[in-house]
Amino acid sequence: MTIWLAQHGAALRLALTRLAAAPLNTLLSLLAIGIALALPAGGQMLLGNGMQLARNATPQPQLSVFMVPGADSKATAAVADHLRHHPQVRSVEALAKEDTLARMKSSGGLKDVIEVLGRNPFPDAFVVTPGKDDVETMESLATEFRQLAKVGHVQLDSDWVRRLNALLKLGRTGVGLLTLLLGAGLVAITFNIIRLQVVTMRAEMELSRLLGATDDFIRRPFLYYGSVLGVAGGIFALGLVAAAAASLNEPLTELTSLYGLPLDFAGLPATDAGLLLLLAAGLGWSGAALSLQQYLRD
Amino acid sequence: MIRFDRVSKRYPPGIDALSNISFEIDAGARVVIEGHSGAGKSTILKLIAAIERPTGGAVLLSGQNVGALKRQAIPYLRRNIGLVFQDQKLLFDRNAFENVMLPLSIAGFPPREAAQRVRAALDKVGLLAREKALPIALSGGEQQRLAIARAVVGRPNLLLADEPTAHLDDETAADVARIFTEFHQVGVTVVIATYDTRLFPDARRIRLDHGRHVERSAA
Ligand SMILES: Nc1ncnc2c1ncn2[C@@H]1O[C@H](COP(=O)(O)OP(=O)(O)O)[C@@H](O)[C@H]1O
Ligand SMILES: [Mg+2]
Numbered sequence: 077m078t079i080w081l082a083q084h085g086a087a088l089r090l091a092l093t094r095l096a097a098a099p100l101n102t103l104l105s106l107l108a109i110g111i112a113l114a115l116p117a118g119g120q121m122l123l124g125n126g127m128q129l130a131r132n133a134t135p136q137p138q139l140s141v142f143m144v145p146g147a148d149s150k151a152t153a154a155v156a157d158h159l160r161h162h163p164q165v166r167s168v169e170a171l172a173k174e175d176t177l178a179r180m181k182s183s184g185g186l187k188d189v190i191e192v193l194g195r196n197p198f199p200d201a202f203v204v205t206p207g208k209d210d211v212e213t214m215e216s217l218a219t220e221f222r223q224l225a226k227v228g229h230v231q232l233d234s235d236w237v238r239r240l241n242a243l244l245k246l247g248r249t250g251v252g253l254l255t256l257l258l259g260a261g262l263v264a265i266t267f268n269i270i271r272l273q274v275v276t277m278r279a280e281m282e283l284s285r286l287l288g289a290t291d292d293f294i295r296r297p298f299l300y301y302g303s304v305l306g307v308a309g310g311i312f313a314l315g316l317v318a319a320a321a322a323s324l325n326e327p328l329t330e331l332t333s334l335y336g337l338p339l340d341f342a343g344l345p346a347t348d349a350g351l352l353l354l355l356a357a358g359l360g361w362s363g364a365a366l367s368l369q370q371y372l373r374d
Numbered sequence: 375m376i377r378f379d380r381v382s383k384r385y386p387p388g389i390d391a392l393s394n395i396s397f398e399i400d401a402g403a404r405v406v407i408e409g410h411s412g413a414g415k416s417t418i419l420k421l422i423a424a425i426e427r428p429t430g431g432a433v434l435l436s437g438q439n440v441g442a443l444k445r446q447a448i449p450y451l452r453r454n455i456g457l458v459f460q461d462q463k464l465l466f467d468r469n470a471f472e473n474v475m476l477p478l479s480i481a482g483f484p485p486r487e488a489a490q491r492v493r494a495a496l497d498k499v500g501l502l503a504r505e506k507a508l509p510i511a512l513s514g515g516e517q518q519r520l521a522i523a524r525a526v527v528g529r530p531n532l533l534l535a536d537e538p539t540a541h542l543d544d545e546t547a548a549d550v551a552r553i554f555t556e557f558h559q560v561g562v563t564v565v566i567a568t569y570d571t572r573l574f575p576d577a578r579r580i581r582l583d584h585g586r587h588v589e590r591s592a593a
Contacts, residue, residue: 079482086479283463286425287524288453289480290446 084296091300094273101269102305108265109309109356112258114316117352119251121317121344123244125328130240132338137209137232141221143200144228151226152200158224159202164217169203176201199228211238259359262309266302266363273298274371281371291372298364306360310353317344375401375436375532375563376422382430383417383585391417392585394431399565401531404558406574407567409582415567416460418582419534422565423455424448435532453481456525456562458535462517464509464524470496471505474524481528495527499553515546522553526562533557535566539573547573 095102141159143152159168176198180186190197206217218230232238274281281294321343332339344352376399383392392414399405407415420426421433424440433440435451443451464473474495478488496502499519501512509517518538525533535554539547551573558564566574581588 079484082484083482279463280465283465284476284480285449286423286452286457286459286463287477287480288449288451288528290449293449293480 083293087296088300088304090297091304094297094301095304105265105269105305106309106312109262109305109360110312110316112261112265113310113313113352113356114320116251116255116258117313117317117344117348118320119247119254120348121321121342123247123251124345124348125339125341126240126244126247128342129332129337129339130244137206137214139204139206139214139218139221140231141202141204141224141227142229142231144226145197145199147200147226147228155224155227156202159204159221162217164207164213165204166207167205169205171201171203173198173200211241214238255355259355262306262356262359263363263366266305266360267367269305270298270302270364270367271370273301274367295365295368295372298368299361302360302362302364303357304360306356306358307353309360310356313356314344314349314352375399375403376565377434378418378421378431379434380431381421381428381433383414383421383426384429390585392421392428392582395582395585395587396431397580397587399563401563402558402561404554404564404574404577405566406577406579407565407582408569408571408579411569412584413582414585415569415582416536417585418580419457419536419565419567422532422534423457424451449480453477453528454530454532456528456530456533458518458521458525458533458538460536460540460567462521464517464520466509469506469508470501470512470520470523473509473520474527477524477528491527491529492523495523498526498556499523513546515542515549518542518546518550519553522550526557530562532563533565535564537568538566539568539570 173196177196206213214232221230284294325341328341329339378395378397381395384390407418409415421428424443427441474492496505499522501519539550554564
């Protein structure tokens with residue numbers, strides 16, 4: 077066990093020594109890996125803020141159900157009854173057309189227009205809060221309510237949130253693809269770095285095998301090298317993302333407040349950052365392993 | 375300890391380096407494998423250390439069929455063999471101490487005990503004072519002694535040396551030969567490949583000629 081620890085410690089030390097021995101190379105590698113990781117990490121951060129925005133903007137998504145103009149009170153009562161007893165509806169607020177008319181009259185500009193019309197142009201309406209607020213439930217409820225007798229129009233009052241959600245879904249797919257692509261890029265980067273190292277260290281590796289080194293012994297420092305490079309690149313990426321967050325914070329908060337939307341711009345959460353470092357270590361390790369497999373095969 | 379049983383080795387594309395070689399070497403023996411350049415001396419040593427596999431026959435080391443060893447088992451075989459290579463294979467970016475340390479790091483020795491062993495090995499070949507020197511700063515004879523120190527630091531019971539006195543002047547060669555004799559005296563089996571027939575006059579000799587074992591004439 078202590079020998080095992082000592083061997084791993086030695087391999088890690090060797091990896092760090094090799095990194096420090098070529099500082100310019102190391103720096104450029106870190107730059108490449110850092111940027112490759114910063115893109116999906118930055119995307120993830122923006123996505124997180126978008127999701128926060130979508131959440132805050134709709135505390136309670138609702139459906140507005142309008143009766144056809146001139147629907148009689150019996151039809152309205154039937155619809156009200158249906159809505160109130162629907163299992164997927166949490167609450168129903170009825171807006172009688174008389175109340176609406178009164179409210180509209182009291183709100184300035186519309187008063188004259190309404191008086192010209194001479195009759196009540198507003199239909200009876202209901203504001204429905206469903207039990208679940210996912211898009212599918214909302215849609216199916218809207219479709220169902222549209223078919224009720226004398227219902228003229230059903231509106232999802234959170235259409236723009238739905239659009240934002242669709243956009244976020246797209247964004248998530250995008251970030252996923254980006255992660256996949258740039259993750260593969262990271263594997264390719266470490267693969268090549270290690271391959272070059274193997275070329276320069278071939279004599280030493282050959283000698284080690286002749287002196288009784290196992291494949292693991294030869295592989296180990298390179299694997300550490302790959303993962304240290306990955307983690308260091310990941311830290312660099314997190315730095316880039318934090319810098320981006322700092323410079324985006326003010327303009328974004330200002331922009332969203334212009335739309336009356338509360339946004340508390342947040343950087344990448346700690347779990348995501350940890351995940352990123354883990355991923356970077358794993359990818360660096362894999363790149364190195366692939367590279368060595370090629371060498372150790374013969 | 376070592377048994378060659380009708381061993382042949384053919385390198386691609388069809389060079390017969392060894393043909394039907396049989397011999398036996400007892401534990402504790404000192405044996406010189408001699409022959410002209412290209413006779414197959416190095417090949418014999420490589421077969422013993424599983425660096426090459428025979429294309430015919432069997433090479434046995436302590437009863438183990440070396441040529442049939444699994445890839446994963448070969449490192450452990452090599453840790454019990456001290457190897458002095460024809461081209462020495464010193465690492466020129468490591469100092470003398472680090473070069474000798476390499477086999478012990480590979481075998482996973484605890485660092486403190488390893489350092490003691492390295493110094494003991496360097497002392498035995500008279501290089502203790504030069505432990506910080508890079509190989510490039512050492513003379514030819516010193517480099518050869520360094521290679522020997524690296525071969526013996528793991529305290530193998532078998533020492534294989536390929537042309538250990540090549541490119542050395544007579545005095546230095548005698549010096550190196552004396553070191554091998556000392557190891558032999560403490561019980562190490564020593565097998566030396568050399569074209570230099572004057573070396574180790576009292577050792578048992580296996581003579582090769584174009585890959586064939588020739589019985590030693592009375593010369
Ligand atoms: N890896 C190899 N590939 C092809 N031929 C080889 C190889 N190694 C040695 N040979 C050939 O095998 C013969 C014996 O070589 P070797 O054992 O090195 O002889 P020695 O050590 O006695 O000079 C020579 O003809 C040499 O050219
Ligand atoms: Mg030779």
